[in-house]
């Protein structure tokens with residue numbers, strides 16, 4: 001399901017917890033072409049519309065190492081093929097995920113990070129990030145490695161998260177959660193589908 005907001009930009013459906021694309025490692029980008037710039041434009045618009053502070057390409061079903069971010073005071077940006085260098089010092093702060101809507105939990109992460117990567121033109125970039133921006137970078141790079149923030153929670157919080165997810169109204173539904181837009185009919189919730197083994201694995 002897509003929503004065309006201008007002739008050139010498309011808001012894409014955000015994949016939800018349970019979708020296998022969220023558990024797969026994304027591929028390096030090798031072609032810095034027009035379709036990559038289109039992907040970045042669509043991801044930026046989809047992130048702002050949601051709204052979210054970051055969006056990784058697998059979250060719209062594209063298995064490429066691309067993410068966008070939007071943090072107040074820093075602005076909007078994107079990174080292709082990101083690599084992170086993390087500080088040893090860490091802090092706990094609250095986190096959520098567009099692919100796990102409605103839930104937030106405390107997550108411990110390194111407090112700062114140096115990010116290296118490229119822009120959509122293929123030019124090298126380097127960003128020193130701390131606090132929220134560093135957290136967003138880590139959350140998004142995790143997505144590119146098929147890791148959800150649930151896997152970063154303490155054992156107790158992960159149990160709590162899984163129980164909240166099972167009760168969430170979107171759980172077991174197909175992809176779409178785009179600012180209240182829903183598409184196709186709900187999947188029959190017979191619990192024998194691929195969601196349950198994943199849930200068990202995380203719990």
Ligand SMILES: [Zn+2]
Pocket residue numbers: 096097098099139143
């Ligand atoms: Zn996320």
